[in-house]
Amino acid sequence: MANIREIAKRAGVSVSTVSRVLNGYPYVKEEKRKAVWDVVHELNYKKNINAVHLSKGKTNIIGVMLPTINHPYFSMIVEGIAEEALRYGYHLLFFQTNYDIHKELEALEMLRVKQIDGLIICSHTISLETLELYISDGPIVLCEDIQEPHIFSVYIDHYQAFMLGMDYLIKKGHSKIGYCLGRPTSINSQKRKAAYKDALQNIHASIHANWMFHHCLHMGDGKRIVSTILSLAEKPTALLVTSDQVAAGIVLWGKTYGLRVPNDLAIVSFDNHPISEALHITTIELPLSLMGKKAFQMIYDYFANNYTQPKKEKLPVRLIERASV
Amino acid sequence: MANIREIAKRAGVSVSTVSRVLNGYPYVKEEKRKAVWDVVHELNYKKNINAVHLSKGKTNIIGVMLPTINHPYFSMIVEGIAEEALRYGYHLLFFQTNYDIHKELEALEMLRVKQIDGLIICSHTISLETLELYISDGPIVLCEDIQEPHIFSVYIDHYQAFMLGMDYLIKKGHSKIGYCLGRPTSINSQKRKAAYKDALQNIHASIHANWMFHHCLHMGDGKRIVSTILSLAEKPTALLVTSDQVAAGIVLWGKTYGLRVPNDLAIVSFDNHPISEALHITTIELPLSLMGKKAFQMIYDYFANNYTQPKKEKLPVRLIERASV
């Protein structure tokens, strides 16, 4: 494998001249420049990028931490990240953690060992205190509304978004409202629960523990939700569902088991994935791809503008009325 | 940032002893080993992984080339790859190409510049001839049935799978059968078309160009297919659809526009994603996650067994009868 020394020797110049030519440094005499390129092409030479990484102390690789890539919620974020990364010549290294703390730590360690320049965390179980141990190793972006001053954050205001859904359902005459959330302990879920409680309190409605479903992530979870609701003596008349996938599952399994949407149960869901359109589900659109883009941008700007202070950015949502309420 | 020399100095040993301790090399006196670990912990030292990469000429990173991560077909493959990669301490670098040849080439170049040890290609537009230019740069795995002796291949026999679907539809009394494919030029599509033609020929049925839909990838494509079929004077009675997403779109948009499945149109689709179960769609299950695992395994074995000859492996499919036929 040819290296820069070989090129230098054959072109009759020094390695530094080769390096300058290769990196587009201006002050090189035209004939030397040509000589170098000629040899480079002749040998089909390519830089060893690891040597560049070592020498520069930078890899142009951004890490992406997520529980699983195989879920529309995350793959939409990633799509956004990937699009921006490509534009700026960055690469993406994936850490599929399945919410395993050890795997999450491994991703953070990659920051410390310089395998990645920065890390975008789409979702996590690890504590913020632990995260903070790594802030000096490189920029970290969290897709959550957090206050820690040293961590970047691009987020959806889930309190407001949930409130939007609640208000809509209430305006449509519902007061027996339940919800379906993902992981109940996540920061996003906490915000949603707060909105839920506040909204019910505003209309003096009581809270029913068995109208609150947790760990709802996939279409298949709709089956469980539908059969549980059917077995309930006192049923909710509406559900706020934090994922189009789950909402679709409820609509479809409801059809199978005899729970009609919206007649028996109104639904407002979140995401606005294609499936919600196909099923005519009223949904609150989350700008996930945009979130990915912004997350990358934050890291990019951090390096481009000499390590600026971490930013926080809130993204807008909108309700799309369809036929599930 | 502390380096190995610093550790050596503080622990009162040589750099090679530090290296040996760090890498679990056996012949080190217990007290020196302890001295090293003590300093390592004290300084919270971590190896600079780029230096390791440069020194070893290997990165333990595998590239994954795909058009988009945001599609269940690909995210399932990736999930399989990621699972195996993690088990063996490998990392994944993603190349979202959107079928852009330049981006595909960029992924291949990463192989040449040693940024990645190997490359898994989930789908591509680039020609096999071009691919072959890179086989000396590292192992390449293709998720297609190809013959090139220097490229690894793990694949689904799409001829056989398509034939399975055709036979099933024919056995159920259909002869007016159409299909929905993704990119018509892909190797996988070629195999499917061949099976389609052969199957129709077997029953002396004629081929209708307007029963053959191409570029069907997403749920939204179902809309187009449904309205086209509704406008046809002579309609197919059955459709073989190469994606559950598209099949779901057909079922759902069919419901909206008045094309009933299976009454007006029978459907056999592919993948067996959760949505096909929720919609009771008869589907041919493709072992996509397994395909990802096998793809990674091939690369892993290649390095573990000193650069063995490229293998080819065919994966089984099975038809799951539900209610769309």
Place this chain on the structure above:
DNA sequence: ATGAAAGCGCTAACAT
């Protein structure tokens, strides 16, 4: 404008 040479931080061959 160009070259010499000193790193970057680690691995591994070689010597003892």
Place this chain on the structure above:
DNA sequence: ATGTTAGCGCTTTCAT
């Protein structure tokens, strides 16, 4: 068992 040292292939400073 342990240390010395020569790489790995590039970037970058410092001379000239």
